[in-house]
Amino acid sequence: MAGLVVSGTQVSYIGQDCREIPEHLGRDCGHFAKRLDLSFNLLRSLEGLSAFRSLEELILDNNQLGDDLVLPGLPSLHTLTLNKNRITNLEYLLDHLAEVTPALEYLSLLGNVACPNELVSLEKDEEDYKRYRCFVLYKLPNLKFLDARKVTRQEREEALVRGAFMKVVKPKVSSEDFASSPERHYTPLPSASRELTSHRGVLGKCRYIYYGKNSEGNRFIRDDQL
Numbered sequence: 001m002a003g004l005v006v007s008g009t010q011v012s013y014i015g016q017d018c019r020e021i022p023e024h025l026g027r028d029c030g031h032f033a034k035r036l037d038l039s040f041n042l043l044r045s046l047e048g049l050s051a052f053r054s055l056e057e058l059i060l061d062n063n064q065l066g067d068d069l070v071l072p073g074l075p076s077l078h079t080l081t082l083n084k085n086r087i088t089n090l091e092y093l094l095d096h097l098a099e100v101t102p103a104l105e106y107l108s109l110l111g112n113v114a115c116p117n118e119l120v121s122l123e124k125d126e127e128d129y130k131r132y133r134c135f136v137l138y139k140l141p142n143l144k145f146l147d148a149r150k151v152t153r154q155e156r157e158e159a160l161v162r163g164a165f166m167k168v169v170k171p172k173v174s175s176e177d178f179a180s181s182p183e184r185h186y187t188p189l190p191s192a193s194r195e196l197t198s199h200r201g202v203l204g205k206c207r208y209i210y211y212g213k214n215s216e217g218n219r220f221i222r223d224d225q226l
Contacts, residue, residue, distance in 0.1 A: 009034040017042050019064075026051025034076075039063070046071055060085065067092060077101045084111035090132070091167060094139035105144045107136070115147065134159050135167055 004025070005012040011033040013025060018041045029036075030051030036058050043063040049055075050072035057079040065085040080101065087093055093114065097104060109115040116128040133146055137159035143151055 004029075010037075011035065012037040013041075014038070015040040019043060020045050021048035023048060035059075049074075069093065069096070071096065071100050073100045075101075076103055078103050079106040080104060081108040082112065083108050087112040087114045090114040090135070091139070094136060098140060103142075104140060105142060107140065107143055107145070108147050110147050134162055138162075 003013055003016045005014075006029065009032055011025075011029045013022075014037055020043065021038065026048050030053070032054070033052050034054055034056045036052055036055055039059050039061040041063050043060065043065055046060075046065070046069065049058075053072075053074070054076060055074050056076050058074070058077060059081050061081055061083040063085050065082065065087065067087060067089040069082075069085075069087065080097070087109065090109075093109075097107070110117075116132050117126075133149075133155060136146055137143060137151060137155055141156070141159065145151060
């Protein structure tokens with residue numbers, strides 16, 4: 001099948017302009033896939049993901065997923081990246097993830113309105129981002145890594161005390177806001193390990209993101225790499 005790359009239990013279907021997960025992808029790969037990369041498509045729905053019950057890593061960067069995003073129960077999923085989508089309602093997303101991804105430890109939401117920082121809006125600053133992290137960790141206390149930063153003990157303690165009061169207000173967003181946002185390729189941090197296809201990227205001087213041509217190399221830094 002054109003566009004499909006399989007390496008062991010890793011499945012990549014990148015840049016195919018699909019608006020939904022192809023049925024044949026779940027039928028052919030769902031029973032063995034542990035890592036699924038669907039980045040750089042036009043996904044608006046995750047219907048069909050239920051065929052991938054054994055997923056441990058799910059990469060959904062650079063799609064069109066919004067606040068109506070629904071994931072099936074994925075009890076083994078520990079890594080989820082949703083960079084550069086159309087998510088604005090942070091609380092709804094976090095409540096949903098707490099319910100359907102109980103093993104989640106690594107999450108990245110860069111490039112969404114729900115993740116407030118200067119990369120999305122010049123009106124946001126580091127304080128806005130800290131409040132966001134505090135609220136996310138209050139809702140998902142088992143996270144080890146959020147966006148491009150490892151979760152610290154101090155952040156965990158602050159989330160326990162103040163997290164409930166750090167709710168990020170959902171901003172009013174129009175379709176023009178999405179259309180006018182700069183085109184950027186968001187990935188948490190670069191890594192040369194376990195890439196499904198080779199690519200060239202450029203590492204920019206930025207606190208949050210890695211600018212790369214494709215995102216199939218998305219990797220968080222694990223504890224054993226620090």
